[in-house]
Amino acid sequence: MAQRPHGSKRTTSGITSPMFSALLRIIRDPYLRIPTLTLFVAGFTYASTLPYQSMIGIGEFGLSDGLYSMLIFAAAAINVAASVLLGILSDRLGDRRPLVLALTIAGIFGYGLIYEVRSVPVFILCVLFLIPVSNSTFSILFGSIRATTNEIAPREAVSITSTVRAIYSGSWALMPGLVGLYLAHSQSMMPAYAVAAAASLACFCLYFFFVPRSVGKVGGATFGEEGFFASLMRLLDPALMIRLGAMALITGTQRLSTTLSPLITTQMVHGTVTDVGFLSGAVAFLEMPFMLFWGAMLRRFHNVHVLVAGALLYSTHLTLVSFATETWQLYALVGINSCGAAAILCVPISYLQDLIADRPGLGSSLIAVNMFLSGGVAAILFAIGTAIGDYSETARVGVASGLIAVVLMLMLDGKRSKAATA
Structure with missing residues (x-):
């Protein structure tokens, strides 16, 4: 988006409730409102x-399990590379409007071609290239x-970021169920890609019609102040890599739980597929208010302390799940599950963006890097856990990973966080 020119001052509203002041700030400021709304609509595509996607690729197009696995891995790697490269480019340009427009066009064609052509080569091409590149919109918008938030108080900035993430989660709470209801009466699941193409078109229209073109240098632009390779080398800084690893352990534990949840529900406590749907829907629904809650807490506490609290809550949930023997026990844990997951x-x-605070685009690309790493961590933990025991034992392996990550985070940033809150 075209950033506000330097020197433009903004005042903080005197709203007493931190949970809603961030939301009102987003609504009132077009430099926050349009990217947030675009993120919400972009969430419809995912x-x-x-x-x-796996049911379409394997069930409708006949891809083998191995080929589909390689396709998804390669697509994730391309998404990371695109996010990093485009993040660096966005920092040099400052005006992110052209990038968002180009990426949404990639989404229109990527999802639209799968729906219209319906062939294996087109599916592979789009899933491997067009869609992963289009998904870089997420990090560009953040x-x-x-x-924009670099110009305001840091505590308010992280609260706004958490609120934006909560709004983005709304698309995940809304769309899977609606699309599922429609597809229940359809012989093909292809219409899901028509919905995604329409959402990409809506994102394009939002930025094309409501975001003005920038004139001159704008906030967030670095131009030639740091070369491309110098920016890229900042990702190899040992301190940054250690923190990325610790973060991947925390988020990987959450992704492991997402994989284990339906397996434990149906095989360990003998629940039904309906229970899986109700549990996942309830967690997704409650995550939104809990994200707003954590956003309010970020005004009072450092993000490391809030993250550690969330990780400990989630580890507690995963520990209790590993001992569950009845379906009602999983339902009883929905609250603590949602609260911990919301923080994670x-x-x-905001923590990842702070690692490269002076480069909004490059710092935000770490979100994609973390998602890639956390997927790898979840796969490794799943392999270790299932090798030594059942799914309950695997959950306990995830708990150990989460606790190790908490210790690492406190060792790396705990003291600095105390100094920041003093």
């Missing part, structure tokens, strides 16, 4: 297709928001 999903965004 939320309407990801739950059904980079735009970060460039929203707080890392």
